[in-house]
Amino acid sequence: MNNSHSASYAAAGVNIEAGYEGVRLMKRHVERTIIPGVVSDLGGFGGLFEPDTTGMNRPVLVSGTDGVGTKQRIAQLMDKHDTVGIDCVAMCVNDIVCCGAKPLFFLDYIAIGKNDPEKVATLVSGVAEGCVQAGCALIGGETAEHPGVMDADDYDLAGFSVGMVDREKVISSSSMREGDVILALPSSGIHSNGYSLVRKVFDVEHGDLSRYCDDLGQTLGEALLTPTIIYVKPVLAAIAAAHVHGISHITGGGFYENLPRCVPDGLCARIEKAAVKIPAIFPMLQKAGNIPERDMFNTYNMGVGMTVIVSRDTADKALDALKAEGCNAYVLGEITAGEEKVVLA
Structure with a gap:
């Protein structure tokens, strides 16, 4: 059990215990995305991935980052949060595949007005589904509670992906x-x-x-x-x-x-x-x-x-x-x- 607790921080609007609960709830979604190469477990300071470079002469890493944009406002109005994570992954991996790279892993970032563990886990379920569709692993992320900056029900979802391609096979x-x-x-x-x-x-x-x-x-x-x-x-x-x-x-x-x-x-x-x-x-x-x-x-x-x-x-x-x-x-x-x-x- 995590004994971390700060009454002062909670009084300022940040519930760190809700964050721990969100991580617990999202783990089953993250587990769906585990592929060969994943080295670390969820919750560390960094996500570790060991790429397989077998058959590659000059492996090149390719990265892409993006967010869902104001489409997520539709999700908020409809109170349906299980699909925008797919959008978030798509906007990143569809970019990096343009040069012929295969996505390896993905990390997400959720800024939210008030940390609702169930909502955060639902958002991550969409990210995990997107990773499954892309064939990459979800190896980490971050949830940041922004009281006083964002309304309680507001959130912003973004992320980034890293892929790899042999230099001689880059689409040119x-x-x-x-x-x-x-x-x-x-x-x-x-x-x-x-x-x-x-x-x-x-x-x-x-x-x-x-x-x-x-x-x-x-x-x-x-x-x-x-x-x-x-x-x-x-x-x-x-x-x-x-x-x-x-x-x-x-x-x-x-x-x-x-x-x-x-x-x-x-x-x-x-x-x-x-x-x-x-x-x-x-x-x-x-x-x-x-x-x-x-x-x-x-x-x-x-x-x-x-x-x-x-x-x-x-x-x-x-x-x-x-x-x-x-x-x-x-x-x-x-x-x-x-x-x-x-x-x-």
């Missing part, structure tokens, strides 16, 4: 050529970007998130809280099966900001706009907010959570590998010569 746009095929990996909806605009358009603070929408086949709140897809396993399978020349995680900034990040000068990602399979939530958002189409494609993923650019002769192999991992990818466009990095035609 230097191999990209005219005629390469752009594949779309479908999103589950809005994912975790642009929620400040979403909250304004749908007036979530005063609106009815529980109203059922026929076009969505679910309530508005359920649609807005749908977790971000984690693409790690499908993308790694595509890399193993095909010649991958570029990968973009379509996050904030949409097509116009994220596709150019993997396209070299002199080449253009030409997207067939008619080919984009757009989920119903996006037209609903666009109509309700009177948002110009270009702004939609410059803010949201519009149904494309990630793009993978492959050589034309291995495109079918990539599609087969992606579909074998449950990802119904499809052809979105091609790489052409051009000064603009991305064109939607």
